[in-house]
Amino acid sequence: MQKKNKFPPGFAVAAVGLSGILFMTGCAGEYDVLDKVADSTTVGESITDKINDMVSDQSQNVTYICKRMKALSGETETEEDTEKPEYNPETYADTSKADISKFKAKKVSVSDDEVDDYIKSLMREARIYGDETDAIDDECIAHVAYVKTDTDTKEEIQNLSNMEWSFDSSFFPEEVSKKLIGCKVGDNIKVKCSGCEYDITVNDINSVSITNMTVFTLTSGQYMKASNYRTFVKNYLYNQKVLNANEDSIDKLCKSVSVTGYPEDVLSYDIQQKFMYYYQLTGASSPDDEAFKTYIKENLGCKTTKEFTTKIQKEVEQSLDDEIKILALAKKYNLWLDDDKLAAEVMQNTTEYSSAEDYYAACSKSYARYFISKLNLAKEIQKNEERIEGAG
Structure with missing residues (x-):
């Protein structure tokens, strides 16, 4: 079982050069993998398993280093390079105490008037009229x-x-x-x-009338009939209501899940994204820039870069903690979707994007998987209530 590891405080020098990247990922000064295994006090784990675990961990680090080297050298990154690393959430969470069947949900419905009001609001926003x-x-x-x-x-x-x-x-x-x-x-x-x-x-x-022509214009040709678009919007609004109605139940369900560790490449990626966000916000290129120091002091209450790094790491760990729990529960209850089904589900739950690729570009594929997994957990809880009422 992997333990949570503290991210190196020297992470902030990642934008400086290769030595910074090595230190950032915890690879600087590493001694041999076999020495590390020999020093391990883990009980009940074979030497082979230990070696495989360590090789896997360091392989993830090397992959991440290569991606950062590309960025720093100015080499154009591929779409695969810029994506958040994928991982198996079941490796980092214990869901044995989770029981989704004990949660109930209130009845949820969407009226035809709600559907039309929502479509008309989109039309007014887009300035599409009849x-x-x-x-x-x-x-x-x-x-x-x-x-x-x-x-x-x-x-x-x-x-x-x-x-x-x-x-x-x-x-x-x-x-x-x-x-x-x-x-x-x-x-x-x-x-x-x-x-x-x-x-x-x-x-x-x-x-502002809902006709085949106005719907065709509103959806950029995705829907040719107003009746079909009404059906889509009704399902979309229903899903939003189901998710909102079951937020508390999902939170309680997540509390029964224990996170046992974090995938290091994902943790590194998420922290790096946080740093890049604040760099872009302040126009800084390094943590030594005065604009960066002033911003984190005045807006985040961090007097030093080390304080900022600690704060960011805690925020990222909290977010990743929630993500791991949701994804592990989706795995447990067979709600995990392959890429094709994920893309299809995304398109059933957005009115802003014309393709899953556009959604991923704006929100990221990893967020899409998190959101759809959470939605499907809410829908599963909703089905519990329907079965209970039907059985009565």
Whole structure:
């Protein structure tokens, strides 16, 4: 069983050169693998197993070193190089005390009105609308001309000839937007609000109606029929509700799982990503840059790089701890998906991306696996409740 290892405090010098990388991964000053095995006090483990374990660990470190050397030398990394290393979560977690069958869930449902409201919100956000309509309501999109002036000085503040407006936009104060409800094309209103006068003329009004054409446009051709897209959105919203409804049960289930160690290459990768994030945020190229030191002191309360490294390591370990538990539980309950099924599940649970590859590029494949595993655990708990009620 692997124990949790402290990440070297010298990690922060990883961006400096090869020696820094070696120290970062714990390989600097390593003595021979066989010496390490001979020094081991582990009981009940064969010498062969010990050697295999150590070779596996160091192979992961070497792989990570090669990736970092590519980055530092300016060599273009492949997609495989930049991905988070994969690992078997069951190696690092004990799920023997976990019992998903004891958790129950409340009934969850999604109405047709909820589906339509959600689709219309996406359409308004994307500024996709249907045919012209007679009067403004709280769902339509209109184009208006308006002049905003100071009530006291009569000074003109803003003048636009054809601005796009919807009720849920924040361009006008709500009091002003309410006065537009019921207006028709060509109507003019004058509203005084918060020390200003709004002189507004309605140019045109378009409905936000869910049709085959608007759905086709909204989904960039992924869906040609509104009925099929409604089915997709209903399933999407249902999954979101199931996940939210069972968050507490999943947290309790995770507490019954013990994390026995961390995959070192994944730990290294996650910490490296944290450092790169703060480097990019501050424009720094090393932990010695004043911009970096000032930022971590003022925003994170870290007076030294060592304090920052310790803080980051704890954050990464906490996050990885949660990830390992969720993935190990997915393995335990046969909810682990191969790459093809994972991609299919991702596309059933996003309205923002047109392909799984786009989702991975924006959020990472490792996050997708974590999210889908957690969702499937929630759905499994939901099925427990349905079986219990059906049996009654």
